[in-house]
Amino acid sequence: MFIKNGWYVAAWGHEIGRELTQRWIIGEPLVLYRTQAGEVVALEDRCPHRRASLSKGRLVGDAVQCGYHGITFDCTGACVHVPGQEKIPSSMAARRFPVVERWQWVWIWMGDPAAADESLLPDFHYNEAPGWVATGGCIPVEANYQLLTDNLLDLTHEAYVHGKTIGNSAIVDVPIEHHVEGNEVHVQRVMRNTPPPPLFKRVRHFEGNIDRWQIIRFNMPAHISIDARGLPAGTDDVSRGLRWFSINSITPIDERSSLYFWTITRCFDLEDEALTKLIGDQIYKTFMEDVEVLEAQQIMIETDQRQQPDVSIRADSGTISARRIVQKLVEESNSTAVRQVASRVAG
Amino acid sequence: MFIKNGWYVAAWGHEIGRELTQRWIIGEPLVLYRTQAGEVVALEDRCPHRRASLSKGRLVGDAVQCGYHGITFDCTGACVHVPGQEKIPSSMAARRFPVVERWQWVWIWMGDPAAADESLLPDFHYNEAPGWVATGGCIPVEANYQLLTDNLLDLTHEAYVHGKTIGNSAIVDVPIEHHVEGNEVHVQRVMRNTPPPPLFKRVRHFEGNIDRWQIIRFNMPAHISIDARGLPAGTDDVSRGLRWFSINSITPIDERSSLYFWTITRCFDLEDEALTKLIGDQIYKTFMEDVEVLEAQQIMIETDQRQQPDVSIRADSGTISARRIVQKLVEESNSTAVRQVASRVAG
């Protein structure tokens, strides 16, 4: 169950260069590369001739030459050469996917190219903003992408999964507030006068309690930013506090595996590279704790012969709203597809 | 095709302690642990909240705390804590499975708890009886559990598979006797004045022929004990003979893999630990010869596009009776389930 008309992160910008890179998104194979002018191109990784994998071929200027029979496609997917014949068959074209490169990431639109709308990109500008420094990565996870968005929309789990880094029991006692705006979900938790979790202490050397904010925003299909703040309790002293964004985008490879793109981008001690490394290492470890939980959960769900319904609790309100939005968009897209087929048949 | 209302061996008693242990039985994941008082508990290894794997969580006293969101279940499966809220949803409960610990093994009832009946346990008391000493293990096998019960109910194969340890050609010439009592199958073979197989000779130093008995009893779903005796031919001299029970229980993991729990328990040379080790090693080797045959057989059955029917021979009478009993019990249980659904719908 995937939204097609939506943006997915296909890669970090630095991953895509002048060689052909294969990536699978919502079950589709893609070949990605950068033109000589630096634009990122994404085509379906199947030659329309005999479905050979184009990413096994080579770049000829800005065109992709299939490594099997040499049929060549430009960066719009149009076929520009069929070896041994002048005439190019009219249906010989590789499917092209709209791409935008922004905020360090390469975004791809998996649905109708005519509907590709950059205003639907989530605002992840902190990944690359003056006065902010980001560290991050990409983790393959053997779990459905929605298990990851659930995870990020209910941070109660930090108390149980991440006690060594960003979690402690304080989080459990404070209920979340949540509201929905169109296709966005907002979840917020404010913890007053609470002990700082271990990583906060290492990073900002708090001596006493802090006031802690988690302001989470979900955008479809699977983008989540978390505005995380910890200030000395009862102060507004940002200069002695922690503020970072945890920026997350989950790209489904298929129904049971995902790529988890993430950054932590902070607005303090910008020059401190050791700190950047510390945060990167600790957050990676933290997310790998999630991966262990989520991969086990995936197995439990897919082996559940009775397909038992979930039993929800108060902390799930954000995750339930986000799943409803995705469900609604998938259904709308399916019924649009049915209407299009119907009108084509009627016409 | 599994019997649900029956006892399966979930583990050796010594395998279950104060840490959470996962095990799969007839396709269901279980979490097993021992309470502070020493009782073994088995719950479905799925948190009812979001189906996280409870065995990834932790014990808090005698309760299991889910490692994801901290929801906690006591050893009856009742939920005793939902972090962040007072009220516990009425359907928040982990499924509990009846457990009995007996004769060194932990037994689990996979069906209706109200129907759990200890009188249906097979009599395996020789695993832990005064005057008897047992050695054994647990072997994972990539084969359907009924291929293992077939194997144990027709020991003719010893001549072809186990020529180095417990088999020789004598076995082939003597037909089996068999009869059925309720849901029990008895198979017996008595070989008079026959050469002892290699392991018998190593263990009891026979100088001439022996009289040899194999008295096999099958109990549903997949329990088999073999009363094996070898006495100097023409004598009743148990003191110079071999007598042991081969006690076997096959636990289906799923339709194509199984756990094979086994012991050899003998009533001679009880203090001889080297002998215990010799028997354990030799029988393990013997059973691994079976594993090789059975795993190949499993592949041949599941790849058989024509699903050719078996061609039976005289030696199969015991295995056929046992399969009929299992078939009948599975069908009864299915039709009971259908009746229950029908009466719920009618009511």
Place this chain on the structure above:
Amino acid sequence: MFIKNGWYVAAWGHEIGRELTQRWIIGEPLVLYRTQAGEVVALEDRCPHRRASLSKGRLVGDAVQCGYHGITFDCTGACVHVPGQEKIPSSMAARRFPVVERWQWVWIWMGDPAAADESLLPDFHYNEAPGWVATGGCIPVEANYQLLTDNLLDLTHEAYVHGKTIGNSAIVDVPIEHHVEGNEVHVQRVMRNTPPPPLFKRVRHFEGNIDRWQIIRFNMPAHISIDARGLPAGTDDVSRGLRWFSINSITPIDERSSLYFWTITRCFDLEDEALTKLIGDQIYKTFMEDVEVLEAQQIMIETDQRQQPDVSIRADSGTISARRIVQKLVEESNSTAVRQVASRVAG
């Protein structure tokens, strides 16, 4: 989709001896061995008793004894012994497959034995002809067998896949001629005054251009011989030219994996063993380049949710003809099977 009434290469002759060898062909497991007189025998690798794998058993003279319960089959598949009983059940027989050993290879007929017709063997006598010396092998490939026959029937790919050995761009500019004779496909390409590809140069030390012939013949189900010639351009001087046959037979293991049997058999420098080794090594490398392309293509085809139709070009005419022949023979065979069932029901 497999032709049953056809010959497949089961093995190189030297692979089959006095031990039992398992091989899978069109989804069927076979046990192969050689009788004391040197005849190759092929039986279904399932004991009719309980479908144990006969290849795990042993040879007793020219008979196969099942390694599980000792039931024994002669080299016609007839059961000659059931341990423990005199009477042999009438349906106790192993399925036998017709076998022919010819031109270094063991050929097996996978369909109705009564229809086995040696005149349907492709003429591969150059594998073992006076004045010719062959080198070759067998490569397992994770791809449908027809992707391999496609590959061999359109050698345009040599320019893109095999630039280091047998390919260069000359091939692209010359169109193929093709015609169909019954169930045979002939494809021919003649390249005049063209640079020799790298391996041709290494083997025959050409100093200038060559005239180059590729004369390809396809026989069902999946046999392809290529008569390859390269002579100094404008001459008929075979003594200074290259001529070899590339002889290929693809045996489907199942729908997505195959065994690729191949030889190169040449009629020059027969005694030069270093040359034989050079050709063997270089052609193996060349075919492994194909394997990489074909295994990627297989994945792209089997993951294609839309099952997009191929877009064909001029060079595909031979592959399309060959696929039509296979399609027709499979359909004929299916409708024959339906008629046989119908007449049995009617009768």
